[in-house]
Amino acid sequence: MPALILGATGNVGPHVVRELQVQGEHPRVMVRDADRAHALLGDDVDVHAGDMTDPAALAAAADGVDTVFLLSPHGFSMGDAQLGVIRALRRTGIRIVKLSGTSSAITPDGPHACRQHWEVERILQESGQPFVILRPNSFLQVLVERLMLPGLNATGTIMNPLGDAGISLIDARDVGAVAAATILRHDWDGQTLVLTGPRAVTYAEIADLVAARTGRPAGLAQVTPADVRASLVARGTEEWEAEHFEEMYALFRAGESAFVTDTVEQVTGRAPRTIEAFLDEVLAPAEAAS
Ligand SMILES: NC(=O)c1ccc[n+]([C@@H]2O[C@H](COP(=O)([O-])OP(=O)(O)OC[C@H]3O[C@@H](n4cnc5c(N)ncnc54)[C@H](OP(=O)(O)O)[C@@H]3O)[C@@H](O)[C@H]2O)c1
Numbered sequence: 076m077p078a079l080i081l082g083a084t085g086n087v088g089p090h091v092v093r094e095l096q097v098q099g100e101h102p103r104v105m106v107r108d109a110d111r112a113h114a115l116l117g118d119d120v121d122v123h124a125g126d127m128t129d130p131a132a133l134a135a136a137a138d139g140v141d142t143v144f145l146l147s148p149h150g151f152s153m154g155d156a157q158l159g160v161i162r163a164l165r166r167t168g169i170r171i172v173k174l175s176g177t178s179s180a181i182t183p184d185g186p187h188a189c190r191q192h193w194e195v196e197r198i199l200q201e202s203g204q205p206f207v208i209l210r211p212n213s214f215l216q217v218l219v220e221r222l223m224l225p226g227l228n229a230t231g232t233i234m235n236p237l238g239d240a241g242i243s244l245i246d247a248r249d250v251g252a253v254a255a256a257t258i259l260r261h262d263w264d265g266q267t268l269v270l271t272g273p274r275a276v277t278y279a280e281i282a283d284l285v286a287a288r289t290g291r292p293a294g295l296a297q298v299t300p301a302d303v304r305a306s307l308v309a310r311g312t313e314e315w316e317a318e319h320f321e322e323m324y325a326l327f328r329a330g331e332s333a334f335v336t337d338t339v340e341q342v343t344g345r346a347p348r349t350i351e352a353f354l355d356e357v358l359a360p361a362e363a364a365s
Pocket of ligand 1: 082086087106107108111128148149153175212
């Protein structure tokens with residue numbers, strides 16, 4: 076039976092879709108922009124245009140599937156969107172594979188997004204609906220590629236709110252591979268899988284790895300989580316979100332995301348991608364162009 080993938084055009088969703096296609100599946104996706112989905116994912120997907128916050132549209136898109144991959148974007152109402160999906164699927168027996176966040180932060184009083192994940196997880200666990208919960212650490216594609224490297228290009232330094240703490244960043248492709256495996260096999264039903272990269276790295280190590288690849292120095296600017304919040308607010312970020320990031324960085328700085336699990340390898344049979352391999356890929360075009 077096919078699976079319905081939500082968030083198929085974001086950081087993680089396309090990798091879930093591709094992994095399923097590699098396994099010979101023809102996944103269904105629910106997207107707001109069908110043309111964009113086809114351009115990104117190709118034609119070997121079953122595209123249902125619609126908004127996941129519309130319960131009737133969601134139920135129609137999920138008709139006949141075995142599993143829904145539940146992901147909604149970071150935002151003030153992220154948890155409400157996910158609870159709406161769970162409600163719309165109640166009594167269907169459809170299994171839900173839910174993407175959560177960094178495991179150590181998922182507590183009732185954690186940072187904004189993480190306490191929403193905590194609520195959604197609780198509802199799923201108590202609902203009787205079959206489920207798998209995935210708790211990945213921060214993505215290399217977001218923390219390094221989208222935040223750190225553009226900042227380095229613009230200023231010549233990497234802002235370091237983590238001090239000397241390490242963080243076991245994970246490649247979003249490995250999250251997608253685990254998600255696809257849990258969609259295809261029922262071995263992990265009812266479980267919460269904690270996903271990390273292969274080792275924890277400090278920002279100083281990342282700066283050295285980047286400098287070794289670009290041939291240019293990458294300095295570190297030491298800042299505090301409170302500095303990050305102030306800078307986000309100064310740039311117009313809403314208060315709840317600035318507070319969320321301050322609290323996330325405070326947890327990272329306390330070493331709360333330095334733990335390492337072997338879950339990616341256990342589930343997929345492949346070791347998680349390293350930051351070295353990721354930087355080789357991401358920095359290769361710049362190197363070739365210079
Ligand atoms: N960033 C990290 O390092 C990190 C780490 C661990 C966990 N997480 C968790 O990962 C989740 C976000 O995943 P992501 O980074 O892959 O998301 P993302 O890149 O922001 O993508 C969000 C996806 O959801 C779709 N979408 C948004 N609103 C929709 C709606 N109303 N109806 C249908 N589709 C809709 C978007 O599609 P369109 O906009 O194209 O319509 C897009 O495909 C969050 O729960 C976050 O807490 C993030």
